[in-house]
Amino acid sequence: MFKLRCDGVEIVVAEGTSVAAALLGAGVSRFRSSVTGEARGPLCGMGVCMECRVTIDGVGHRLACQTMCRAGMEIMTT
Amino acid sequence: MKFDVAILGAGPAGLAAARAAGRRSASVALIDDNVTAGGQIWRGAPRIAVPTGVRFFPQTRVFDLRPGFMLLTESHGAMEASRLILATGARELLLPFPGWTVPGVFGAGGLQALVKSGLPVGGKRVMVAGSGPLLVAVAAALRTAGARVVGITEQVPLGRIVPFLAKYPAKLPQAFALRARLLGVPYWTGTWPVRFDEGMVTLSGGRTVAVDYLACGFGLVPNTEAAQLLGCRLDGGFVAVDSRQETSVAGVYCAGEPTGIGGLDKALEDGERAGAAATGQAVNPSRGAFVRDLAAAFHLDPRLFDLAEPSTVVCRCEDVALGTLRPYREWREAKLMTRCGMGPCQGRICGPITNCLLGWSAESVRRPLVPVAAELLSKDVLQP
Amino acid sequence: MTPSPDVMIVGAGIVGAACAYELARAGARVEVIDSGLPGGGATAAGMGHLVVLDDNEAELALTKYSVGLWHSLAKELPAAAEFWGCGTVWVAADEVEMAGALAKLSVYRQNGLAAELLDERQLYEAEPNLRAGLAGGLLVNGDAMVYAPVATRFLLEQSKAKVTRAAVTSLDDLKAGAVVCATGAMAPALVPGLRVRPRKGYLAITDRYPGFARHPLVELGYLQSAHGDSNESVAFNVQPRPTGQLLIGSSRQYADSTASLLEPMLARAFAYMPGLRACSVIRTWTGFRASTPDKLPMIGRLRDRIYLATGHEGLGVTTSLGTAKILTAEILGYAPPIPAWPYRVERFDV
Numbered sequence: 122m123f124k125l126r127c128d129g130v131e132i133v134v135a136e137g138t139s140v141a142a143a144l145l146g147a148g149v150s151r152f153r154s155s156v157t158g159e160a161r162g163p164l165c166g167m168g169v170c171m172e173c174r175v176t177i178d179g180v181g182h183r184l185a186c187q188t189m190c191r192a193g194m195e196i197m198t199t
Numbered sequence: 200m201k202f203d204v205a206i207l208g209a210g211p212a213g214l215a216a217a218r219a220a221g222r223r224s225a226s227v228a229l230i231d232d233n234v235t236a237g238g239q240i241w242r243g244a245p246r247i248a249v250p251t252g253v254r255f256f257p258q259t260r261v262f263d264l265r266p267g268f269m270l271l272t273e274s275h276g277a278m279e280a281s282r283l284i285l286a287t288g289a290r291e292l293l294l295p296f297p298g299w300t301v302p303g304v305f306g307a308g309g310l311q312a313l314v315k316s317g318l319p320v321g322g323k324r325v326m327v328a329g330s331g332p333l334l335v336a337v338a339a340a341l342r343t344a345g346a347r348v349v350g351i352t353e354q355v356p357l358g359r360i361v362p363f364l365a366k367y368p369a370k371l372p373q374a375f376a377l378r379a380r381l382l383g384v385p386y387w388t389g390t391w392p393v394r395f396d397e398g399m400v401t402l403s404g405g406r407t408v409a410v411d412y413l414a415c416g417f418g419l420v421p422n423t424e425a426a427q428l429l430g431c432r433l434d435g436g437f438v439a440v441d442s443r444q445e446t447s448v449a450g451v452y453c454a455g456e457p458t459g460i461g462g463l464d465k466a467l468e469d470g471e472r473a474g475a476a477a478t479g480q481a482v483n484p485s486r487g488a489f490v491r492d493l494a495a496a497f498h499l500d501p502r503l504f505d506l507a508e509p510s511t512v513v514c515r516c517e518d519v520a521l522g523t524l525r526p527y528r529e530w531r532e533a534k535l536m537t538r539c540g541m542g543p544c545q546g547r548i549c550g551p552i553t554n555c556l557l558g559w560s561a562e563s564v565r566r567p568l569v570p571v572a573a574e575l576l577s578k579d580v581l582q583p
Numbered sequence: 584m585t586p587s588p589d590v591m592i593v594g595a596g597i598v599g600a601a602c603a604y605e606l607a608r609a610g611a612r613v614e615v616i617d618s619g620l621p622g623g624g625a626t627a628a629g630m631g632h633l634v635v636l637d638d639n640e641a642e643l644a645l646t647k648y649s650v651g652l653w654h655s656l657a658k659e660l661p662a663a664a665e666f667w668g669c670g671t672v673w674v675a676a677d678e679v680e681m682a683g684a685l686a687k688l689s690v691y692r693q694n695g696l697a698a699e700l701l702d703e704r705q706l707y708e709a710e711p712n713l714r715a716g717l718a719g720g721l722l723v724n725g726d727a728m729v730y731a732p733v734a735t736r737f738l739l740e741q742s743k744a745k746v747t748r749a750a751v752t753s754l755d756d757l758k759a760g761a762v763v764c765a766t767g768a769m770a771p772a773l774v775p776g777l778r779v780r781p782r783k784g785y786l787a788i789t790d791r792y793p794g795f796a797r798h799p800l801v802e803l804g805y806l807q808s809a810h811g812d813s814n815e816s817v818a819f820n821v822q823p824r825p826t827g828q829l830l831i832g833s834s835r836q837y838a839d840s841t842a843s844l845l846e847p848m849l850a851r852a853f854a855y856m857p858g859l860r861a862c863s864v865i866r867t868w869t870g871f872r873a874s875t876p877d878k879l880p881m882i883g884r885l886r887d888r889i890y891l892a893t894g895h896e897g898l899g900v901t902t903s904l905g906t907a908k909i910l911t912a913e914i915l916g917y918a919p920p921i922p923a924w925p926y927r928v929e930r931f932d933v
Contacts, residue, residue: 137234138317146319150302156542156791156826157518162302164515164548166309166316167239168232168260169290171543171570172515174790182543182570182790182863186313189234532620535627535732536663543790543865566867570790573831574860576867577849 123192134190141166141173141185144196152185153199175199202228202254204477205270205280207261207425210238211463212455212470213286214247219474220284221250228278229253230270232260232569234316238288239308240336240463242315247467262567262575264428268450273571276578282450282477285426285438286470289419289456292551294329295513295521296506298395299415307337307416314344321345326400326408328352328392329416331497332374332462337414339380348384349408354417354500356389363496367489393506403502418497420551421457427564436560442484443476444469452477459490504556513556514549516542521556530559543570588614590914591759592744593751593773595621597731597903598892599765600738605907607742609915614759615739617766618750622735625767625899628870630786630822630830631734632799633727633901634671637690638810641879641925646898647694648921649905650725656904657727664733665825671726672701672709672798673805674819674855675718680803684721687803697724712795712858721803728799728822731900754889761914763890768871770893774885778931779894782874785834785845789862793827802855808835809897810878815840817848819855829862833897835872872896875931882909882926890914891928 124133127144134143141163144152151160152173163173166186173185176197185196203224206213209231217229229236229249234257237245249255256275263271270278291306298304305313307327314320325346327338330353338348353360364371387402392413394401400408423431426438432447433439437459444452454469461469472482507513509522517538527533530540530553539553540546540561550561567576590606592599595617603613615621633653637643657666675681684700691698701709701720709722739746754762754773764773768781799822808818813835820833831852834844845867853860875881875894880902885891892910895902909926912919 135317139313142313142316142318145313146317152302155300155512155515155518159300159512159518160302161300161515163305163313164293164309165290165306166312167290167306168569169544170306170515170548174543180861181792186309186316187232190317529620531623535620535623536736541866543863545865567864570863570865572860573787573789573849573862573864574853576787576864577846577853577860 125190125192125194125196127196128198138190139186140175140177140188140190140194140196143190144175144185149198151198200228200275201279202226203280204228204282204284205230205268205278206284206286208238208286208288208455209233209236209245209249209255209257210286210288210455210466211240211247212288212466212473213238213284214245214249215467215470216284216286216454216474216477217253218247218250219471219480220478221253223478223480225252227253228256228280230256230259230261230272232258234258239312242312260569260571261425262569262571264425264568266429271575273575283429283452284473284477285451285453285457286455286473287422287425287457289421289460290547291416292418292420292555293415293548294417294503294506294555295511295552296393296395297508297511300512300515301395303398303411304395304413304415307334307414310412310414311337311340314341319345320412322347323411324349324409325412325414326350326352326392326410327414328400329418330354330499331416331418333416333419335374335377335381337416338384339377341414342380342384348381349410350385350387351381352387352390352392352402354389354391354503355497359496360388363492366492391503417499417503419456419460421460423457424564424568426451426453426457428566428568443482444473445476459487461490461493465489499555507556513552514539514542516544519549524553524557531562533559587758587760588612589760590763591616591757591761592763592765593617593754593757594765594767595735595739595746596624596626596765596767597622597735597900598767598895598906599763600735600742601903601907602763602765602892602910603742603744604738605911606914607744609911611915613742613744614747615744616747616749616751618748621739621746622732625870625872626731626735628784628786628868629731629897629900630820630832631729631731631900632671632822633729634799634898635691635696635723635726636806636898637687638806638878643690643694644921645880645902645905645926647696649902650727652904652908653727653729654725660729660734661737663730664737665728665730667728667825669726669728669798671723672706672800673721673723673803674706674713674800675720675803677718681718683803684719687721691723698722699724710797710800712856713800714855714857722798726799729900759888761888761890763892763910764885765892767893767895767899768873770873770891774891778876779873779881781838781871782896783834783836783838783869783871784832784897785848785867785869787831787845787849787864787867789829789831789864791827792829792862795827795858795862796821796823796829796856798823800855808833815842815844817844817851819851821852821856821859829859831859873899880906880926881928881931882906883913883923883928885928
């Protein structure tokens with residue numbers, strides 16, 4: 122188990138957890154705002170739909186479903 | 200890095216191809232963007248091991264393919280291969296209905312993938328909805344993971360599923376085993392979700408069901424983009440191959456769902472043939488009827504294409520609603536005028552939807568295959 | 584049978600659409616024919632930058648006149664045309680280029696165009712993502728941007744011209760009082776021997792990064808790339824879309840060059856904006872400009888009832904409205920709104 126943060130809130134996750142799974146498990150459902158401001162979250166779970174984009178360690182537009190959690194990660198929903 | 204054979208995709212077709220190619224060639228690369236081999240169906244627990252001698256590149260996204268063949272990857276730079284086997288699988292067909300963009304609505308395979316990558320669903324109320332054999336497998340997996348599966352809705356009427364299963368008795372034990380894991384779970388046939396609002400799914404026929412997650416999949420869409428980028432000919436939306444799985448481009452083979460949605464057994468057979476053919480071994484002929492029978496049995500009810508309202512978003516990247524698309528006659532025109540399909544998924548989700556709802560066909564594929572940091576596109580990889 | 588139109592325009596790109604719009608406003612019965620979608624060729628492939636260029640007097644006159652026309656049209660354009668009066672920032676890398684910026688400022692001011700010299704500090708205030716160590720720049724206030732496919736459709740709709748989707752193989756076979764060839768880089772297929780060469784350009788577009796760039800950014804060396812005749816050239820030219828997406832350009836190469844200029848073009852952009860390296864590119868494409876030997880368009884009568892409106896190189900969207908005014912005046916026998924002789928077709932042998 123290790124810790125990372127999403128929007129400043131600490132989340133504890135198990136090894137082998139994707140960022141998308143970690144956020145959903147922590148009760149985050151809105152990963153990003155759509156271009157007209159609607160809430161969006163993961164859809165396809167396999168790196169195709171791009172709905173789960175978040176900012177990870179300062180880099181925008183990262184796919185939460187295709188990125189594995191690492192200790193100390195700073196995730197921002199957008 | 201140079202290889203005799205590079206295989207794109209480490210699902211069943213790719214693994215079978217790797218096994219076959221590995222029998223003859225010592226220089227085989229197996230490339231997949233996921234963490235582990237197995238593809239969507241065996242995610243994390245492949246029933247074929249990566250053969251010894253085959254080099255496996257997990258978490259490796261290929262963003263460009265060039266003749267010759269050159270594969271450009273995010274994490275391993277350029278790779279070269281004399282022959283290519285495309286085992287790029289399929290994605291889910293998602294159909295729009297009011298509320299389908301609300302967080303909590305997932306692809307069916309998508310939710311399963313999230314669970315396999317660590318999402319806890321213990322005690323969560325989940326409905327699995329859509330069409331095809333995948334739904335039952337997803338529901339069973341979710342239940343095993345502790346979810347309360349509150350129902351499965353299959354758009355096909357029962358009267359069409361039974362003859363299909365009767366024709367393929369080999370699939371029956373699998374079907375019964377899955378059903379056994381779903382005792383007590385309602386299986387509504389001829390039914391589909393028509394709305395999702397505030398955690399409540401409304402089904403055709405009027406029933407409402409409270410859920411935490413709604414997992415939808417209306418069938419599979421072949422991932423043909425890699426093949427299209429190489430110039431391989433498509434036939435009816437699938438990659439055209441000969442009896443040896445070779446595409447219209449010499450040296451490029453294709454196996455599994457991109458050549459016809461047929462599930463696991465077809466993928467394994469295709470992969471075996473492609474791996475053998477690409478390394479000069481004899482191949483067994485294919486049996487093709489299952490693909491047609493599956494498509495016929497799970498043919499989508501056209502009423503599913505009328506669920507979206509004019510204000511329902513079709514292109515989720517650019518928030519283009521159905522009503523905005525209606526005045527246009529074709530995909531490219533709508534794309535130019537409304538930005539539909541211009542976002543980061545590049546029409547992967549809305550392209551198949553407009554095909555179903557409006558009869559459009561998405562245009563040719565442009566580089567890169569997946570969004571990629573500009574820096575990676577700037578490397579002059581073609582120089583030695 | 585419907586009577587043949589006064590003017591048949593071949594080519595439904597921004598230039599053809601603007602001609603249809605202007606001719607219709609002048610009272611002509613106009614039809615348009617194109618084998619593809621309106622605004623779907625080079626019009627869609629370009630950046631939609633409305634820019635005044637001053638490489639020579641004729642270019643300055645036409646671009647200045649045309650950008651003014653765009654501003655007049657702006658309030659009528661639909662929102663989806665994304666007209667944005669964003670100006671242009673010309674970036675000076677060093678003191679030599681800064682001297683060039685100063686000279687440019689003087690030319691623009693003499694021509695009544697608003698422009699401001701930016702020193703190093705002002706340049707970074709305007710565009711914080713430019714690399715350190717640049718000398719300064721020039722902000723040209725009146726330049727703008729438009730999403731050209733939507734503008735094309737708007738112009739066609741306003742013209743009420745019938746738009747036919749069909750291939751044309753011969754201009755002379757078309758029944759109309761006048762025939763206008765506005766097929767851009769493909770014009771030589773209809774006018775053999777025409778001194779128009781396709782000049783390919785690459786573009787890349789990123790995901791949305793709102794605020795990353797605030798103006799269209801062009802290096803001052805751009806004119807050498809645009810107006811020089813080198814077989815392959817790239818220049819720093821990055822433009823923010825109103826969506827927050829970034830268009831990364833630009834490259835130029837003639838058809839006999841088969842090299843990919845995408846890589847050097849991106850490398851050039853990174854040299855000015857290092858932060859672009861990490862930006863996610865979602866699509867790249869190429870398009871073909873219609874290039875003439877003197878980089879000025881060909882607007883006017885070719886022979887008999889056949890007219891040309893092509894050869895706009897990288898300025899087709901910018902100068903479409905001015906082109907349409909000049910051509911309309913010639914076809915209908917009015918005096919041109921600006922001196923039209925520099926663009927006349929007969930300056931070249933066909």
